[in-house]
Amino acid sequence: MTIRRVISPAVAEPPPERWSNCLVVDGVAYVSGMTARSGTTVSGNDEYEQAKVIFGKIKSLLEAAGGAMSDVVKITVFVTEIANNTKVWAARREFFTGDFPASTLVEVSALAAPEILVEIEAVAHLGKGKR
Amino acid sequence: MTIRRVISPAVAEPPPERWSNCLVVDGVAYVSGMTARSGTTVSGNDEYEQAKVIFGKIKSLLEAAGGAMSDVVKITVFVTEIANNTKVWAARREFFTGDFPASTLVEVSALAAPEILVEIEAVAHLGKGKR
């Protein structure tokens, strides 16, 4: 099986020749660093709201891939203000149960636009989470 | 086999609904970004000392998973002062031999607390390193 690109109608695709939101190979889904931006609009005014949008995108992509949020084994969270990490945690609690993914969260000096406060990428092993 | 959470008595667990220190699936161990903090105490006053604590945690988790440090294929190191990267290297040399893991090391603007100088995450393929 070759690498498969996964598209969800719920998640805006990037322009051609940029990146893929989600690729699947060998049962592993690689989800790009997602933000709350669609086109030129960023949804959410704080890290909680933006992270909810982002986790919603990741969920849509994984479900389009035939998986679920419980299949996520690792997320990496980049924020622009680490003091607000608890806001990301609050959003995360709405998308995971049981054993949460392994996680790294660091503050970077900038994301793709000033109003983007959070970027989250994920790795999932499809069908391997508890159902 | 579903995703398995790995716990080591040598590594403090996060509170519920935060993250897992280590998840294993399909023979791959994903270790969260670890720091030298346990509870509210950060061990080590420089990058060398903190990295030693961190690599010790990663080793404990991988051994609890049935693996070893030689199974590590990739680490990502986030530091707050890149000029001190050689201190992380010095600690790393005490935990690896032969072919060292693939590695990325970048300076971020902040980690989870001001006294945290280093955060390191790891991916390991259990049982696949030289013994």
Add this chain to the structure above:
Amino acid sequence: MTIRRVISPAVAEPPPERWSNCLVVDGVAYVSGMTARSGTTVSGNDEYEQAKVIFGKIKSLLEAAGGAMSDVVKITVFVTEIANNTKVWAARREFFTGDFPASTLVEVSALAAPEILVEIEAVAHLGKGKR
């Protein structure tokens, strides 16, 4: 099969006991965060030129591993000036076709030396990209 270190004559190896440029296990290649530096020389004065050097190194390593750029499923790009992300994209377009890799791009506060503007790591599933 144990973890295998991959070396390319086109890519300078780090000194002993630092890191491996590329490790392969279970058909997955893990490529370290690569820069445009070889020895003490950094090639390229902007993000476009440096990213071309870096993608060239990744290509050489993957080909030495028996793979190809089309096998890359995920890249992580660290830049020091996110406003120049389009320069990285321009270089990327010269190395990928079809479904581009999943990608994360963030701005960090510093890389290994002031003249280093970009660092890129990659994960590839060898032989799984379109040929």
